[in-house]
Amino acid sequence: MKVLVTGAKGMLGQAVVSAIEAREWTTIPLSRGDLDVTDVKEVRNVLVRYRPDVVVNCAAYTDVDGAETAREKAFAVNGLGPRNLALVCRDAEADLVQVSTDYVFDGNKAFPYEIFDDPRPLNVYGASKLWGEQAVATIGCRWYIVRTSWLFGPGGKNFVETILRSGKKSGVLRVVNDQNGCPTYTIDLARAIADLIETRCYGIYHATNQGSTTWFNFAQKISEKANLPVVIEPCSTTEFPRPAVRPKNSLLDSFPLRETIGYLLPAWEDALERYLAVIGKEEVS
Numbered sequence: 001m002k003v004l005v006t007g008a009k010g011m012l013g014q015a016v017v018s019a020i021e022a023r024e025w026t027t028i029p030l031s032r033g034d035l036d037v038t039d040v041k042e043v044r045n046v047l048v049r050y051r052p053d054v055v056v057n058c059a060a061y062t063d064v065d066g067a068e069t070a071r072e073k074a075f076a077v078n079g080l081g082p083r084n085l086a087l088v089c090r091d092a093e094a095d096l097v098q099v100s101t102d103y104v105f106d107g108n109k110a111f112p113y114e115i116f117d118d119p120r121p122l123n124v125y126g127a128s129k130l131w132g133e134q135a136v137a138t139i140g141c142r143w144y145i146v147r148t149s150w151l152f153g154p155g156g157k158n159f160v161e162t163i164l165r166s167g168k169k170s171g172v173l174r175v176v177n178d179q180n181g182c183p184t185y186t187i188d189l190a191r192a193i194a195d196l197i198e199t200r201c202y203g204i205y206h207a208t209n210q211g212s213t214t215w216f217n218f219a220q221k222i223s224e225k226a227n228l229p230v231v232i233e234p235c236s237t238t239e240f241p242r243p244a245v246r247p248k249n250s251l252l253d254s255f256p257l258r259e260t261i262g263y264l265l266p267a268w269e270d271a272l273e274r275y276l277a278v279i280g281k282e283e284v285s
C-alpha cells in the first residue's frame with residue numbers, strides 16, 4: 001500500500017508517518033513546502049507523480065483564535081485544501097482520510113456527540129473544518145472523515161507542553177474548568193487511522209482517547225504526574241475571554257469505531273503517562 005501524508009511535519013502528521021512506516025507500507029510524507037494543499041494544480045501534479053492508494057490529510061490551519069481574523073487563510077487551508085484533495089483523489093481513485101475536529105459542534109449537548117449529530121460550529125476554525133468535511137463528503141471520492149479532539153504528542157505545540165513549561169516555576173496557574181472534552185494522543189490516533197485505512201469501511205468516525213475531563217483537571221493531572229511545583233486553580237471561561245468561542249462540551253462518542261477497527265483508544269490518563277515517559281526520555285538523552 002502507498003500512503004501519501006500531507007502536513008507531514010505537523011504534530012499528527014509525524015505520528016501518522018511513523019504509524020505507516022511501522023507497517024512497512026510505502027510512505028510519501030509531504031510537508032507544506034512539498035505540497036501546498038490550497039493549490040489544486042500542485043495537488044493534481046503531486047498525485048499524478050506519486051499515484052498513492054491513500055491520502056491522509058494532516059495539513060490544516062490550527063490556530064483557533066488566529067482564524068477569527070485570518071478567516072480567508074483558515075477557509076483556504078481547512079476547506080479548499082480538502083476539497084482539492086477530494087477532487088484529485090476521485091480522479092486518481094485514491095482513498096482520502098480527512099482529519100477533522102470536535103469544534104464542528106456547538107457544545108450544547110449534555111452527552112457526547114455522535115457521528116449522526118448535526119454540526120453547528122461556534123467559531124471560524126470550526127466552520128472552515130466543517131466546510132472541508134462537506135466538500136470531501138460530496139465530491140464523490142472514497143473518504144473517511146476522522147474527527148478528534150484536544151491533541152497532544154511529540155513534535156508540536158500542545159497543552160501538555162504548555163503546562164510543563166509554565167508549571168516549572170512555583171506560583172499559581174489558572175486554568176478553565178467549564179469546558180469538557182477528551183485529550184487525545186497523536187500516537188494512538190495515528191494507529192487507529194492506519195487500522196481504519198485497512199478496513200475500507202468509509203464514512204465518518206470519532207476517534208479520541210477514552211474518558212472525559214476539563215482543561216483544569218487535565219492540567220492538574222499533568223502537574224501531578226510531572227511533580228510540578230506550581231499550584232493549579234480552576235477558573236471560568238468568562239474570566240479568560242479568547243477571540244474564538246469554544247464549545248462547553250466537545251466529547252465525541254466513538255460508535256462505530258470499535259465495531260470497525262475492533263478496539264477503542266486507551267484512556268487519556270494512560271496516554272498522558274506514555275507521552276510523559278517519551279518526553280522524559282528525550283530530556284535525558
Ligand SMILES: NC(=O)c1ccc[n+]([C@@H]2O[C@H](COP(=O)([O-])OP(=O)(O)OC[C@H]3O[C@@H](n4cnc5c(N)ncnc54)[C@H](OP(=O)(O)O)[C@@H]3O)[C@@H](O)[C@H]2O)c1
Pocket residue numbers: 006007008009010011012013031032035036037038057058059060061062077081099100101102129148149150151152156157
Ligand atoms: N491540535 C488539536 O488539538 C486538534 C484537535 C482536533 C482536531 N485537530 C485536527 O487534527 C489535524 C492535525 O492537527 P495538528 O495538531 O497536527 O496540526 P499542526 O501541528 O498545526 O500541523 C498542521 C500542519 O499543516 C501544515 N500546513 C498548513 N497549511 C498548509 C498548506 N496550505 N498545505 C500543506 N500543509 C499545510 C502546517 O505546516 P506549517 O507549520 O508550515 O504551517 C503543519 O505542518 C488537523 O486537521 C486539525 O484540524 C487538531
